[in-house]
Amino acid sequence: MKALVYTGIGQLELRDLPAPEAEFIVRVLGSGICGTDVKTYTKGHHLFTPPTVLGHEFYGRVEHSFPGSGFSAGDPVVVAPYAECGKCALCAAGAGTLCRHKSFVEGGAFCEYVGIPSSYVATGVFAIPEADDAFTLVEPLACVLNGVEHLKIRPTSKVLVVGAGPMGALFALLFEARGIPVTVVEPSALRRDAVASWGIDAREPGAVQAGDYDNIVIAVNRKELVEEYIKSIADTGTVLMFAGLGKGEAVAIDSYSIHYREVALSGCSGYAMPHFRKALELIIEHRDIFSRVISRRMPLGEGKEAFALLQSGQAFKIVLKPGSENEGSLR
Numbered sequence: 001m002k003a004l005v006y007t008g009i010g011q012l013e014l015r016d017l018p019a020p021e022a023e024f025i026v027r028v029l030g031s032g033i034c035g036t037d038v039k040t041y042t043k044g045h046h047l048f049t050p051p052t053v054l055g056h057e058f059y060g061r062v063e064h065s066f067p068g069s070g071f072s073a074g075d076p077v078v079v080a081p082y083a084e085c086g087k088c089a090l091c092a093a094g095a096g097t098l099c100r101h102k103s104f105v106e107g108g109a110f111c112e113y114v115g116i117p118s119s120y121v122a123t124g125v126f127a128i129p130e131a132d133d134a135f136t137l138v139e140p141l142a143c144v145l146n147g148v149e150h151l152k153i154r155p156t157s158k159v160l161v162v163g164a165g166p167m168g169a170l171f172a173l174l175f176e177a178r179g180i181p182v183t184v185v186e187p188s189a190l191r192r193d194a195v196a197s198w199g200i201d202a203r204e205p206g207a208v209q210a211g212d213y214d215n216i217v218i219a220v221n222r223k224e225l226v227e228e229y230i231k232s233i234a235d236t237g238t239v240l241m242f243a244g245l246g247k248g249e250a251v252a253i254d255s256y257s258i259h260y261r262e263v264a265l266s267g268c269s270g271y272a273m274p275h276f277r278k279a280l281e282l283i284i285e286h287r288d289i290f291s292r293v294i295s296r297r298m299p300l301g302e303g304k305e306a307f308a309l310l311q312s313g314q315a316f317k318i319v320l321k322p323g324s325e326n327e328g329s330l331r
Helices: 035-043 118-124 133-149 166-177 189-197 223-232 255-259 273-285 287-293 300-311
Strands: 002-008 011-016 024-032 057-064 076-079 113-116 125-127 159-162 182-185 201-203 215-218 238-241 264-267 294-299 317-321
Touching (some): 024 133, 057 113, 118 125, 133 317, 159 166, 166 189, 273 287, 300 317
Parallel strands (some): 238 264
């Protein structure tokens, strides 16, 4: 099969690899490039040793199944890249995102076929109504839903999303879909104009009064923004550190805001399976809304160009399309 292989920092190669041998195989129809993929390509990542295949936001059609799986060849499906065990103390406490006994899909999805362990099918493979690139957004939207659970949304709430990258854009679209007033602050005119074209209030940095908002999502990995918005958010407000910082990187906290103004600081990473299932429902219900973040569809063979577009900030999400190497760029 064709696969886009990460061979080192700044290096991607289209290679022929053996197709997976598994009882359950999914033919990949689309796989979104996420921030972790871009980070790995740009700086490397301790979890991804080259050569390896990246990509985990994918959907496709069942190529091969087994009796009793509940699926037949040709069925459109979306796959959760991992799932918590559901049995440990953390899972019992409702913190499945922190489970240390997760099951994972083996291998990345920037390729034509992905093998799924038979024991994982019932947990992590979901039927979808039809093949649509919108279903590459289920996993990132699940992460957003996890983040929203850390906020304190009241009937009178107004939310500020700091940063209009793909995840910040998904936050904004989710709040818009739920009828919650939201403003996005973003320095890039290109991204700001795109968000504004969706009917969402988008402003330049410095053009908002943070005290007008009681929930602020930091979707940019800059610690000074966390420090700034803790001081300036409305009383009793919640600041969510959604974008991760480097291990050991310290953030200065204004104790006055925490103690006397009852401001809360929270953080999150990843998703648990209830988030994934809810995200799937939302994509089915609001497919047209969330699909706005898909900027381009490109063949695997144009993977380096796709990563370059994302690095330059000229796209929100790009979906790589296996089997499209001879079709040229896709829109």
